Amino acid sequence: MPEPARAAAPAAVVKEPPFIRIEGVTKRFGTFTAVSDVTLEIQKGEIFSLLGGSGCGKTTLLRILAGFEDPTEGRIFIDGQDMTDLPPYERPVNMMFQSYALFPHMTVEKNVAYGLKHEDMTAAQRQARVREMLALVQLTEFSHRKPHQISGGQRQRVALARALAKQPKVLLLDEPLAALDKKLREHTQFELMEIQEKTGTTFVVVTHDQEEAMTLSSRLAVMDKGRIMQIGTANDVYEYPNSRFVAGFIGSINVLSATVREVKGDLARVDVPDLGDTVDARAIPGLAPGQEITLAVRPEKIALSRTRPEAANAFAGTVQSLAYFGKDSLYRIALPSGRVLSVNSVNARRVDETERVADWEDAVFLSFDPATAILLKD
Numbered sequence: 001m002p003e004p005a006r007a008a009a010p011a012a013v014v015k016e017p018p019f020i021r022i023e024g025v026t027k028r029f030g031t032f033t034a035v036s037d038v039t040l041e042i043q044k045g046e047i048f049s050l051l052g053g054s055g056c057g058k059t060t061l062l063r064i065l066a067g068f069e070d071p072t073e074g075r076i077f078i079d080g081q082d083m084t085d086l087p088p089y090e091r092p093v094n095m096m097f098q099s100y101a102l103f104p105h106m107t108v109e110k111n112v113a114y115g116l117k118h119e120d121m122t123a124a125q126r127q128a129r130v131r132e133m134l135a136l137v138q139l140t141e142f143s144h145r146k147p148h149q150i151s152g153g154q155r156q157r158v159a160l161a162r163a164l165a166k167q168p169k170v171l172l173l174d175e176p177l178a179a180l181d182k183k184l185r186e187h188t189q190f191e192l193m194e195i196q197e198k199t200g201t202t203f204v205v206v207t208h209d210q211e212e213a214m215t216l217s218s219r220l221a222v223m224d225k226g227r228i229m230q231i232g233t234a235n236d237v238y239e240y241p242n243s244r245f246v247a248g249f250i251g252s253i254n255v256l257s258a259t260v261r262e263v264k265g266d267l268a269r270v271d272v273p274d275l276g277d278t279v280d281a282r283a284i285p286g287l288a289p290g291q292e293i294t295l296a297v298r299p300e301k302i303a304l305s306r307t308r309p310e311a312a313n314a315f316a317g318t319v320q321s322l323a324y325f326g327k328d329s330l331y332r333i334a335l336p337s338g339r340v341l342s343v344n345s346v347n348a349r350r351v352d353e354t355e356r357v358a359d360w361e362d363a364v365f366l367s368f369d370p371a372t373a374i375l376l377k378d
């Protein structure tokens with residue numbers, strides 16, 4: 001077969017220099033290390049999220065970017081300039097704090113204008129900018145109300161308008177949607193994305209909510225104990241996690257101990273005692289026969305069937321329990337070894353009792369595509 005035609009490789013890939021560069025930043029409070037040797041590059045116009053559990057150092061890193069905290073080690077560059085020794089007000093950065101800190105006695109309009117207090121502008125310019133910002137966040141008709149006369153989502157937008165009024169090159173947002181209920185949060189996520197697109201401002205968002213980070217971000221960094229564990233798009237970190245921590249933090253996943261048997265091109269065959277068989281999985285660099293490794297498979301990548309499918313990875317089990325959630329069902333499948341795996345099955349058709357793939361205590365088969373089986377070294 002002839003080689004498929006390939007486009008000529010570009011002579012030199014021109015990559016934009018990073019807009020923000022965090023270089024080897026460490027922050028210690030006494031003997032406690034809150035941020036540990038973080039190096040990170042963010043491009044202009046990105047919505048970049050810092051994602052991690054409580055206390056992992058997200059706010060501290062954001063405060064270092066804003067200049068409210070000095071790094072113990074390392075440097076901060078924005079737009080090619082070293083910011084490390086500059087105070088907050090000399091940086092092209094604005095921060096939207098977790099509690100929006102609106103002034104209760106001031107109208108929406110005055111709250112937004114307050115963001116321009118130190119700007120060298122005429123009254124007319126200031127008024128024009130406030131109007132522009134209120135239009136941007138669709139609050140023009142609420143400009144004369146006070147914060148207690150508008151909804152939580154609208155307050156969030158006032159805070160956003162105030163933070164954007166100075167037209168910072170970088171906007172830092174610390175848990176911007178945490179105060180909103182689930183429905184409003186989802187809606188506001190899309191508004192944030194639209195506003196980011198309209199203004200072209202680079203957003204750095206802190207969140208502990210993985211769904212939010214995945215929806216909002218062009219890229220995200222997963223943090224743990226002050227360190228960056230992985231940086232990538234939502235798809236990268238979900239489909240190609242680089243560690244057990246990231247695999248478990250983003251979504252849910254079945255994790256099994258395995259030993260490498262052989263590697264053939266893109267695939268690795270591993271022995272998995274809990275499955276009582278070998279499994280074909282996507283190979284990762286640096287595998288050697290005999291190596292102990294972790295096999296991880298997401299619940300929604302596993303198919304259930306009544307008869308043994310013709311698949312490389314197919315195993316018998318018994319339905320131990322099942323939970324029906326409407327759009328999908330979660331099955332717990334017991335293997336002969338005693339291990340129980342989670343399987344998530346989308347209910348595309350209307351399901352009634354007789355139509356289910358499997359019911360409690362049914363004998364079933366599990367199968368998954370080798371490309372969806374993840375191998376993790378640590």
Ligand SMILES: Nc1ncnc2c1ncn2[C@@H]1O[C@H](COP(=O)(O)OP(=O)(O)OP(=O)(O)O)[C@@H](O)[C@H]1O
Nearest residue numbers: 029032034052053054055056057058059060061208
């Ligand atoms: N000024 C300080 N002095 C001492 N320790 C601090 C200080 N500020 C933060 N820390 C500690 O540093 C760690 C990281 O704090 P940080 O506020 O960055 O966490 P976070 O990731 O934003 O968490 P959360 O999601 O709960 O807001 C925590 O263990 C915290 O107690």
Ligand SMILES: [Mg+2]
Nearest residue numbers: 058059060174
């Ligand atoms: Mg925080």
